[in-house]
Amino acid sequence: MTIAFPIKQLNTLDSDISGQKVYSNNYNDIYFQADIGMAEKQHVFLKGNNLPKNWQQHAHFTIAETGFGTGLNFLNTFKLWHKNNNGKQHLHYISCELHPFKRQQLQQILVAFPELEEYSKELLEKYPTILTYGFHRLHFQQYNLTLTLIFADCVTAFEQLQANVDAWFLDGFGPSKNPNMWSDRLFRVIANLSHINTSLATFTVARKIRDGLSAVGFSINKAPGFGQKREMLTAQMGKDAVTKEKQPWAQTFKAKKAKTYAVIGAGIAGLSLADKLQQQGRKVVLFDRQHQPCLETSGNPQAMIMPALTLNDSPEARFYLTAFLYALRYYDKKYYHPVGVQQLAFSNKQKNWQNKLIERFDLPEQLLTKTEAGLFYPLAGWLDTQGHAQNMGQNLNYQQAEIIKIDRDKEQWHMQGLDGAIYTTDVLILANGMNAKKLLNGYDLPITPKHGQISYFQANDKHKQIGACSHIQLAEGYITPSWHGIQTLGATFDHIDEPICYGAASTEKDHWQRNTSLWNGTDYEDYFKSLSSHKARAGIRATTADHLPICGAIIKQSKFKLDYHDIHHGKHWKQYPLPQAVENLYVLTGLGSRGFTSAPLLAESLCNQILATPQVLSHELQKAINPNRFLFKELKRK
Numbered sequence: 154m155t156i157a158f159p160i161k162q163l164n165t166l167d168s169d170i171s172g173q174k175v176y177s178n179n180y181n182d183i184y185f186q187a188d189i190g191m192a193e194k195q196h197v198f199l200k201g202n203n204l205p206k207n208w209q210q211h212a213h214f215t216i217a218e219t220g221f222g223t224g225l226n227f228l229n230t231f232k233l234w235h236k237n238n239n240g241k242q243h244l245h246y247i248s249c250e251l252h253p254f255k256r257q258q259l260q261q262i263l264v265a266f267p268e269l270e271e272y273s274k275e276l277l278e279k280y281p282t283i284l285t286y287g288f289h290r291l292h293f294q295q296y297n298l299t300l301t302l303i304f305a306d307c308v309t310a311f312e313q314l315q316a317n318v319d320a321w322f323l324d325g326f327g328p329s330k331n332p333n334m335w336s337d338r339l340f341r342v343i344a345n346l347s348h349i350n351t352s353l354a355t356f357t358v359a360r361k362i363r364d365g366l367s368a369v370g371f372s373i374n375k376a377p378g379f380g381q382k383r384e385m386l387t388a389q390m391g392k393d394a395v396t397k398e399k400q401p402w403a404q405t406f407k408a409k410k411a412k413t414y415a416v417i418g419a420g421i422a423g424l425s426l427a428d429k430l431q432q433q434g435r436k437v438v439l440f441d442r443q444h445q446p447c448l449e450t451s452g453n454p455q456a457m458i459m460p461a462l463t464l465n466d467s468p469e470a471r472f473y474l475t476a477f478l479y480a481l482r483y484y485d486k487k488y489y490h491p492v493g494v495q496q497l498a499f500s501n502k503q504k505n506w507q508n509k510l511i512e513r514f515d516l517p518e519q520l521l522t523k524t525e526a527g528l529f530y531p532l533a534g535w536l537d538t539q540g541h542a543q544n545m546g547q548n549l550n551y552q553q554a555e556i557i558k559i560d561r562d563k564e565q566w567h568m569q570g571l572d573g574a575i576y577t578t579d580v581l582i583l584a585n586g587m588n589a590k591k592l593l594n595g596y597d598l599p600i601t602p603k604h605g606q607i608s609y610f611q612a613n614d615k616h617k618q619i620g621a622c623s624h625i626q627l628a629e630g631y632i633t634p635s636w637h638g639i640q641t642l643g644a645t646f647d648h649i650d651e652p653i654c655y656g657a658a659s660t661e662k663d664h665w666q667r668n669t670s671l672w673n674g675t676d677y678e679d680y681f682k683s684l685s686s687h688k689a690r691a692g693i694r695a696t697t698a699d700h701l702p703i704c705g706a707i708i709k710q711s712k713f714k715l716d717y718h719d720i721h722h723g724k725h726w727k728q729y730p731l732p733q734a735v736e737n738l739y740v741l742t743g744l745g746s747r748g749f750t751s752a753p754l755l756a757e758s759l760c761n762q763i764l765a766t767p768q769v770l771s772h773e774l775q776k777a778i779n780p781n782r783f784l785f786k787e788l789k790r791k
């Protein structure tokens with residue numbers, strides 16, 4: 154099976170940059186016409202799509218572009234949007250790019266456009282440092298604007314996208330210079346992402362493009378071009394897309410008639426989701442049995458945030474890499490400490506593993522470098538969980554209640570609290586770790602509890618003598634650098650039975666001995682012996698067999714089993730019906746040992762599903778976290 158977005162560096166192009174002249178030596182073409190580039194792009198793409206008029210009636214408007222290049226189209230749109238929206242609308246700009254510029258190159262190009270300075274500054278601040286294949290989402294919250302950059306060939310990029318596009322900017326290099334891009338497959342995927350009246354504009358009037366767009370349902374008009382160019386194309390879609398979903402079993406579901414939202418569980422998963430929904434202007438209540446967010450499993454003072462690479466290019470590795478890059482942009486710099494993680498080559502087996510990893514993947518050095526001690530992740534680090542939780546919590550509508558039962562009538566969900574109180578909501582999301590299983594009585598949710606403990610202690614001066622004490626040290630366990638004199642040592646990983654896993658976790662006496670023993674024979678052994686006291690915290694991880702979280706709608710499993718009972722005979726999956734969802738019920742759990750890395754991306758993805766806004770995850774990764782994947786695989790194997 155081909156992987157849409159493999160884990161490797163992207164190639165940048167050989168280009169000449171001088172003032173407003175940017176030339177690609179690979180394509181022998183200009184990025185835009187010197188001196189009149191901005192005006193030409195405004196004419197072709199903004200006027201050609203009748204903007205801003207066309208977005209005025211939309212609460213949410215989506216533009217998609219081929220070829221992000223220097224970002225000039227995006228910045229023109231950004232500026233126009235800033236001056237022409239009613240403050241309640243949201244613009245989503247999606248652009249694909251096969252050869253992205255590095256940030257320094259973009260900076261060099263964009264200084265030549267002082268009229269865009271405010272917007273270039275915003276873009277450059279958020280532009281990805283690590284250029285990997287796949288989706289990179291940037292939020293410009295105060296402008297009600299989101300940018301999704303998809304680094305890949307445009308066909309692959311758009312085939313992996315779930316979105317409803319309102320306007321297209323077709324802007325690759327010209328068809329004679331870049332014939333591969335302007336393919337029938339591109340036109341088909343453009344049509345699949347469009348709806349009736351979706352508009353499109355491009356600078357080229359080449360016959361192949363007109364015919365290709367007509368064949369997939371666009372009606373084509375020639376319009377006056379800019380400056381000396383006689384003509385350009387505008388087009389309008391005449392029908393709704395036929396195929397939206399790729400694999401019916403992996404369908405996602407938007408919420409219906411939704412005015413109120415309840416999230417049960419204020420760990421890092423629920424907290425992040427409530428934040429995302431609220432940012433989209435939704436009325437959300439966050440429920441937890443504790444008096445404030447992140448007091449149970451998500452309550453360790455320092456949580457490590459890093460990718461989880463594997464020797465093969467697995468969905469797990471791709472998911473956590475995407476999540477890591479998203480988390481770097483999500484967490485406030487006040488609470489995220491990018492001190493770097495040093496993964497020690499502490500045994501021969503580990504050394505071999507690290508050597509193979511470096512050999513197999515061509516990874517950017519901002520992500521990972523080889524050092525004498527092992528591997529070093531320079532941007533990884535740890536989150537001050539309590540600082541983050543308090544900061545987020547103060548803006549959210551919080552309700553302390555332990556929910557013991559959920560029920561739905563025709564209209565709404567009802568949640569019963571331990572004290573008998575009843576709460577109602579239109580949309581219900583279970584983000585309460587293992588306890589989601591308990592509330593979903595009768596639904597098979599394949600999560601397994603694992604008890605874990607960290608030890609923490611007051612650092613003494615000896616820690617400064619240990620060379621690498623400024624980074625997180627990771628071997629079989631991990632140790633964090635001193636913060637306000639405190640260091641964290643983790644973590645145990647043990648089986649725990651039901652039903653005790655449903656209560657708050659209790660600490661065991663052996664945590665110190667077990668967590669320190671992982672460092673026997675190193676400089677730390679003496680250091681730990683020199684400490685006078687230590688404490689412990691315990692939590693319950695909700696884990697899954699494939700190490701990936703569970704994020705999406707709850708479906709009617711018995712109906713699905715009936716519909717798919719013969720899938721193991723090998724009938725093509727296309728011949729099977731869509732699953733049926735339990736109305737307005739979602740789950741976000743199974744975050745395992747890496748919840749602080751994955752929660753922001755998962756929250757964004759679930760928010761996109763619920764609100765039917767452009768999806769932050771590729772189809773490939775959405776399938777990998779779909780709650781229905783376990784049942785589908787089980788029926789296929791039967």
Ligand SMILES: Cc1cc2nc3c(=O)[nH]c(=O)nc-3n(C[C@H](O)[C@H](O)[C@H](O)COP(=O)(O)OP(=O)(O)OC[C@H]3O[C@@H](n4cnc5c(N)ncnc54)[C@H](O)[C@@H]3O)c2cc1C
Pocket residue numbers: 417418419420421422423440441442443446447448449450451452453455456457458554555556557584585586587588604605606607643644645690691692693694741742743744745746747748749750751
């Ligand atoms: C020892 C240890 C060390 C770890 N270290 C790291 C690390 O360094 N980095 C990292 O990324 N991850 C780490 N993890 C994993 C991480 O803690 C989890 O992935 C993450 O906390 C899961 O978050 P969550 O929001 O899904 O669940 P939880 O944090 O468990 O949140 C669930 C919330 O639901 C509430 N709740 C439960 N039932 C109900 C109910 N019926 N009604 C109302 N409220 C309810 C609970 O009070 C809780 O606040 C560690 C885990 C352990 C155990």
Ligand SMILES: C[S@@+](CC[C@H](N)C(=O)[O-])C[C@H]1O[C@@H](n2cnc3c(N)ncnc32)[C@H](O)[C@@H]1O
Pocket residue numbers: 166183184185194218219220221222223224225226227249250251252253305306307308324325326331333334
């Ligand atoms: C003319 S430039 C785009 C200019 C850009 N829209 C702007 O406003 O600055 C064309 C871009 O398309 C990119 N490109 C070329 N072929 C591509 C493909 N098959 N898929 C994605 N991007 C491609 C090039 O790398 C280049 O950056």
